[in-house]
Amino acid sequence: MAVLLRVSNLQTYYFSFGGARVVKAVDNVSFMLNEGETIGLVGESGCGKTTTCLSIVGLLPSAARIVGGSIEFAGEELTHKRPREMRRIRGRQIAMILQDPMASLNPLFSIYTQVAEPAYYHQAIRGRPLRQRVQQLLRAVRIPSPAVRMREYPHQMSGGMRQRVVGAIAMAGGPKLIIADEPTTNLDVTIQAQYLEVLKDIQQESGVALIFVTHNLGIVAKMCDKMAVMYAGRIVEQGAVRDLFRSPKHPYTQALLGSMPKLGSKEPLYAIPGHPPNLAQLPSGCAFHPRCAHAMPQCVSQEPVDRRVGANWTARCWLLERQAQEEYVSAIA
């Protein structure tokens, strides 16, 4: 499997008040995605996951800038690209699915027009082949009677259907990577389940890679091969989904898993004290230390570094350093 996306030491900062205030929305983030893989970017509001995605597709707001690091996609460096070049990549090679389907769809244009647009521009298909392509795409997202429904308008469809149309639009350009930012937040439970099945089908058929941005660990458990847990603009742990769910190494990952209610169990939930930090006023050292049950003096003064804890599995926490040292000591004793 070839490496499709390699994000290395990405730093994206927001500047306001003429540069007087700097918010480090993404600080030293690195991860890798192979072709056909799905990675879940997990974190709560303000952790930087959306900013990371906007950095990748080059759609950062004017107040934000990539100040360091690199984003390598299909062998090309994206951080140096001009807006015109990024426009060619967006839609054709990288597509995005957003949270609110009503906002993603233009109420004035038919479904056909909107699904056809990426194929029209990026693959230069016209006429009858274009109509066939649109129907094929709608069928892939399991929209019944596509020939009829493509003449309809967004307001004539339900929320679940609209979100599927958004998926069809994303696939229309034939992308290698789709970034889905909380695509199921507004959907009902059964509709969400159907939609996720559709995404899985699309992936299997076309081999597209998927970045799933979410705060819902259940989605990650269902859809993703690997996951990266973000907190305060940094990745605190990343690795295979199975590994992290079975034995999470970082206290924040442990806390997140512990705070999820599990069906059929009345075990008390672990409530992480405090609240997610204000990125403009980050705590010193490890950003999680005020809320961490295992905080040590070192955590307050020094930011931890990435440590390998397994195959393709890293976490950054001083606790792990100490555990490794203890193991070493007991091993040589």
Place this chain on the structure above:
Amino acid sequence: MSVPLLELQNLQKYFPVSTGVLLRRKIGWVKAVDGVDFGIWPGETLGLIGESGCGKTTTSKLILLQEAPTAGTIRFGGEDISGLQGRELMRYRREVQVVFQDPYSSLSPRMRVGDIVAEPLEIHTDLSREALHERVAEVLELVGLQPEVARLFPHEFSGGQRQRIAIARALATQTRLIVLDEPVSALDVSIRAQIMNQLEHLQQTLGVSYLFIGHDLATVAHISHRIAVMYLGQIVELADSLELCAKPLHPYTQALFNAALPAHPDERHAKLTITGEVPSALDPPSGCRFHPRCPRAMPGCAVEAPVRKEVAPQHMVACHLF
């Protein structure tokens, strides 16, 4: 068996749908709530789960007297609330409160937190300023906030803290029942557990009852003692929370469980057999409303609506399979 604190009997709410600009003929009814029965006992939490359009919001509006029922009764403490007026009505309003989903729009932006929490007290009691102050401090501490925060404005608080303030306000008077409408859905994951634990703690301390409305099965199941599953204005299953999770009987409930997200990547759910969208309440299917989407529908299901039966102790289902 003691009297339930809140009891709904055969509750119905139909909204008329009319068409035409000048003449406005009635063409039908949206049967938002169509024959809902359940009871909530003191100190217990009843979870109400269902997808959009199932009628759970309308049910809560009926309980909060924001809408009047088309038929059926709601009893509180044994008394019918539909005819309440004057002092009796005020007493109901004092004892039944609500916490909404969005912490950012449920607090008056231009009022101080202390005043927001004190408002129900001001409406219902004659307490002096000092007594109000004391009670506000007391209730803020109950929800895990420091009394000093009373002087601040809502915009200075995070979502989770605002929800605590909303809960504090709901508890200020001697509340006996709180309707919680998706109280944690809009909160960050790490905050949800805080609020859930806080709610449980308050229930244990104060003996207040909750009607917990939600769409996330795991969350609702965790905090509720019993769960009622709603579909298109009707309750299709009602059982003890653990019992429901272990043995969901109604096909819709089973579909909800299958559709629920796993808690672990190795967790396998049965194949999703439900298809299509939720039909509109304007023209619900005949007979059992779930039959068009039901994987186990039988010929009789389209003809006759099933009656609720107690299939196991304290476990009711409305389905022809039983």
Place this chain on the structure above:
Amino acid sequence: MVDITEQTNAAAATVAQSEFTSVGRRWSSLARGLPVLPLAILVPFILIALFADFIAPYDPTEPIPGAKIFEPPFWMQGGSAHALLGTDFQSRDVLSRLIFGARVSLIVGVTGTLVAGSIGTALGILAGYLGRWVDQVIMRLTDAWLALPGLVFAIFLATMVGPSMWNIVIILGLVYWTRYARVIRGEVLSLREREFVKLAEIAGGSRTRVIFRHILPNVLNSTMVLASLTIGVVIIAEASLSFLGVGVPPPEPAWGSMLADGRSMLMVGDWWLTVFPGLGILLVVLATQLLGDWLRVRLDPQLRNM
């Protein structure tokens, strides 16, 4: 359970601490963003109007003893230092009349706006919140009122009740309330659906309580912005009325009547009689409009944050 409460308390304490300082920071950031230009114009005018009695060299209604009529300003030929900006057709000091005229304009502007704002906001809230027939009646009234041409209606009223400064204030209030009613009604319609209002209703709050505690404070922002924009309009309206002779009656100085009196002399080149009061109107109205714009921008995003 206690553990969690303690930890939350500790967290809340740190939050409360930082929030105390953030409140202070909020005020100072407000001060940093103050609009310099409008205030630089308005503050001196307000001070002048307040302290007119002490600043003005002469009584504005009495001729300057020993002065000629139509004396030009001191820097021109024929002018002198005892009448810095010249004299008018009754040898009254133009400067003093300007100063006292500022007082009239500002008083009429502010109080006229207050009257219009109070009537309009009250009717807007009643229409928006009470709805149904109250809404219909008030809206039809607003529509009808809007159909009346403002200034003409003001002139009509002024001639009916006779000119005096306080009559003018009320008249202008009656002319300009409709713009408030419409806007405020719209806001109340959306406010009414907000959850915190519904909560107050569910808690058993009376309509009076909901209106005064929840609706009114939240429309005050819009009212203030509208007010700052209306002041300019009212000042011009007053000036127009005075210009037409139905405003503040002579010998009370008003910028509008000064314009009227000095109009004919423009032909012979005695420009100071009209240019100075004209400048006064221009500057004050410009300043209030700029201030209103600034307020509108300032208050809106904050409203959203709240």
